[in-house]
Amino acid sequence: MTSLVTGATGFIGSHLLELLLSKGHTVRVLLRKTSSLEWLKGLPIEMFYGDLFDMGAMEKAVAGVDYVYHSAGLTKAKTPEEYYRANQEGTRNLLQAALSKAPNIRRFVHISSQAAAGPSPTSAPINEGFPPHPLTTYGKSKQKAEEEVLALASRIPVTICRPPAVYGPRDKDVFEFFNTYKKGLQPIVGFSEKYVSLVHVTDLVRGFVLAGESEKAKGQIYYISSDRAYGWKEVGEATRAAMGRGAIRVRIPEPLVYVISAFAEIGAKFSPKPALINLEKARDMVQDYWTCDSSRALRDFGYKQEISLEDGVRGTVEWYKKHGWL
Numbered sequence: 001m002t003s004l005v006t007g008a009t010g011f012i013g014s015h016l017l018e019l020l021l022s023k024g025h026t027v028r029v030l031l032r033k034t035s036s037l038e039w040l041k042g043l044p045i046e047m048f049y050g051d052l053f054d055m056g057a058m059e060k061a062v063a064g065v066d067y068v069y070h071s072a073g074l075t076k077a078k079t080p081e082e083y084y085r086a087n088q089e090g091t092r093n094l095l096q097a098a099l100s101k102a103p104n105i106r107r108f109v110h111i112s113s114q115a116a117a118g119p120s121p122t123s124a125p126i127n128e129g130f131p132p133h134p135l136t137t138y139g140k141s142k143q144k145a146e147e148e149v150l151a152l153a154s155r156i157p158v159t160i161c162r163p164p165a166v167y168g169p170r171d172k173d174v175f176e177f178f179n180t181y182k183k184g185l186q187p188i189v190g191f192s193e194k195y196v197s198l199v200h201v202t203d204l205v206r207g208f209v210l211a212g213e214s215e216k217a218k219g220q221i222y223y224i225s226s227d228r229a230y231g232w233k234e235v236g237e238a239t240r241a242a243m244g245r246g247a248i249r250v251r252i253p254e255p256l257v258y259v260i261s262a263f264a265e266i267g268a269k270f271s272p273k274p275a276l277i278n279l280e281k282a283r284d285m286v287q288d289y290w291t292c293d294s295s296r297a298l299r300d301f302g303y304k305q306e307i308s309l310e311d312g313v314r315g316t317v318e319w320y321k322k323h324g325w326l
Contacts (some may be wrong), residue, residue, distance in 0.1 A: 028048060120289040197290065241314070
């Protein structure tokens with residue numbers, strides 16, 4: 001089997017690439033000349049230089065492949081146009097390249113996000129039948145990307161996977177939680193308990209491959225998640241056990257989250273980089289239930305969580321320490 005992975009230099013993409021190699025796939029990657037090769041060094045992969053707007057490079061990379069795993073995407077941007085260009089238009093371009101140059105493709109697996117569907121409005125986790133209601137421009141651009149994929153489902157075998165929050169070795173976003181915890185603080189947004197579906201990256205990429213290889217998954221959308229939701233207190237307890245020390249829980253009132261976000265957004269106007277937190281992100285953060293139900297994935301291709309929260313957090317913390325991050 002030959003597989004093309006986009007976003008292979010990133011957190012999720014690099015783990016996916018390694019899993020495909022372990023299964024004996026010939027793996028191709030599409031990357032910019034400026035991309036960091038930190039997680040790709042020494043791996044037997046075929047590199048194609050270009051991006052999702054370089055049709056020539058994409059057509060070469062996708063020519064004759066059996067699988068495409070489209071993991072590339074833009075998660076932070078300064079303007080709405082940047083999100084839609086990268087996430088929607090880029091996906092459309094890759095689909096067109098696959099249609100043109102991979103006539104026998106077995107599956108185009110699109111890596112989306114729960115942000116495309118939005119949070120659960122109640123304590124019941126949302127499933128794939130729940131009407132999408134993305135809160136942010138990022139989420140809306142990912143929803144539009146999903147529409148591009150499904151629009152071609154009659155011409156190319158496609159599957160969409162929606163991860164919730166993801167953690168594990170190499171992650172730089174959830175790392176900030178662990179880094180703050182090490183300093184003795186566990187910030188918690190609001191005064192009500194908030195719950196999150198949280199999947200370890202090893203479980204996640206295994207779910208992607210199971211979905212890609214399943215005949216039942218053609219034309220379908222799946223949540224690849226933990227078996228249940230976790231409260232942030234429980235995440236904190238798992239972190240305490242992994243680090244061997246506690247932290248003071250500091251509750252941040254939701255209005256203050258918006259104030260901090262507003263100042264960060266204003267400051268970003270004077271920086272070439274987008275804000276790490278903005279008003280849209282604040283709206284994400286104050287939700288009570290970022291939870292989803294992965295039972296369809298269990299039913300259709302046998303996916304279920306294998307790495308417990310405790311084991312996953314312990315392994316992640318150990319990796320951060322080994323590599324000098326903590």
